[in-house]
Amino acid sequence: MNDVVRALGAALRSVTHPQMLALAAWPMLVAFALWAGPAWLYGDIWAQWLGAALTSTEAGQWLSQHNLDRLLHYSALMLLLLVLAPLMLVTALLIAAMVEMPFIVGFVAARQYPALEKRRGGTIAGSMFNALVAVLAFAALWIATLPLWLTGVLAPVLPVVLSAYLTQRLFRYDALSEHASAEEYRAILKASPGRRYVLGILLALLYYVPLMNLLVPLLSGLAYAHFGLAELARLRDDDAGRTALSLTL
Numbered sequence: 704m705n706d707v708v709r710a711l712g713a714a715l716r717s718v719t720h721p722q723m724l725a726l727a728a729w730p731m732l733v734a735f736a737l738w739a740g741p742a743w744l745y746g747d748i749w750a751q752w753l754g755a756a757l758t759s760t761e762a763g764q765w766l767s768q769h770n771l772d773r774l775l776h777y778s779a780l781m782l783l784l785l786v787l788a789p790l791m792l793v794t795a796l797l798i799a800a801m802v803e804m805p806f807i808v809g810f811v812a813a814r815q816y817p818a819l820e821k822r823r824g825g826t827i828a829g830s831m832f833n834a835l836v837a838v839l840a841f842a843a844l845w846i847a848t849l850p851l852w853l854t855g856v857l858a859p860v861l862p863v864v865l866s867a868y869l870t871q872r873l874f875r876y877d878a879l880s881e882h883a884s885a886e887e888y889r890a891i892l893k894a895s896p897g898r899r900y901v902l903g904i905l906l907a908l909l910y911y912v913p914l915m916n917l918l919v920p921l922l923s924g925l926a927y928a929h930f931g932l933a934e935l936a937r938l939r940d941d942d943a944g945r946t947a948l949s950l951t952l
Contacts, residue, residue, distance in 0.1 A: 706933060707902045713815070714925035718918055722810060723925065726803050730920040734794035738787055750783050785852055789845055792866060792910075793838055796873050799920035800834060804877040807924040808932075812882065816932050819939075824888050825880020837872035841865060866910065867903030870923050875899060878924075878931035891934045902926055 717723055812819060844865055851857045879888050906923050910916045 704898060704901060706930065707898050707905070710902060710926050710930035710933065711905055713811075713929040714922050717811065717925045717929070718922055720810070723807075723921060726806065727921050728917040730795040730798040730803070731791075731917045733798060734791045737794055738791050742783075742787055746783065785849075788862075789841070789865075793841065793869065795920045796869060796923065797834060797838070799924050800873045800877055801830070803921065804874065804924050804928075805881075807921070808878060808881060808928045811925065811928040812932060815929070816882075816936055819882055819932060819936055821882050822884040822887070823881055824883050824885040825876060830877055830880060833876040834873060837869055840872065841869040844868065862910075863904055863907040866907035867900055869903075870906055871899040871903040871927070874923055874927035875931065878927040879935060882932060883935050887935060887938060890938060891931065894938075895930075895934060899927075899930070902930060 718727065848857075848861055848865070852861060875892065876888075879891065883891065903923075906919060906926060909919050909922065
């Protein structure tokens with residue numbers, strides 16, 4: 704896992720560069736603004752809808768029968784937060800992946816891998832399809848695990864696990880689309896699933912660090928750019944070594 708630690712360390716160093724600082728906080732701030740405004744205007748209505756939905760359940764009916772309507776109201780507010788928080792996260796990561804990633808990859812490649820050939824195995828359509836699949840899969844996982852959130856079972860773990868999935872799924876394609884061929888991209892995916900998830904988990908934990916959480920979308924892009932390009936360089940070095948060995952035999 705040394706390559707995971709190196710990628711995260713390189714991302715933390717890169718984020719202090721003026722060019723990267725210019726990209727730093729705005730994905731999270733834009734995501735917050737996009738969702739906080741409607742939440743401020745319509746939050747009470749949304750909470751009432753969620754409260755009505757909860758009332759229709761057996762647990763909600765039991766709370767109403769025992770004059771625990773206030774607890775039902777707080778549960779609806781909590782559920783609303785559980786909806787808004789992932790929406791903000793997804794929005795911030797999408798902005799970083801779709802808008803910032805070309806600048807991030809160019810920055811990392813120019814400084815760390817200037818000799819790495821661009822084989823352009825990815826496309827804009829592929830990037831958009833990857834982002835769509837990532838968001839839909841994340842939403843399906845979030846909905847499937849919602850009962851565990853509401854009951855408190857695994858509640859501290861689920862945000863980290865789901866965020867790690869979304870982060871690695873979003874950034875893995877754009878980190879390599881310009882430099883790797885389609886075959887190289889598939890080879891790297893096959894060789895590094897566990898390490899990509901570990902990197903995603905480490906990044907997800909940074910959301911719990913005040914102020915640092917504003918930088919996590921950018922840090923995610925930087926970390927996966929460092930990780931992906933390092934894997935690609937290693938793969939090509941291995942291929943070159945095997946080719947040289949075969950020529951000497």
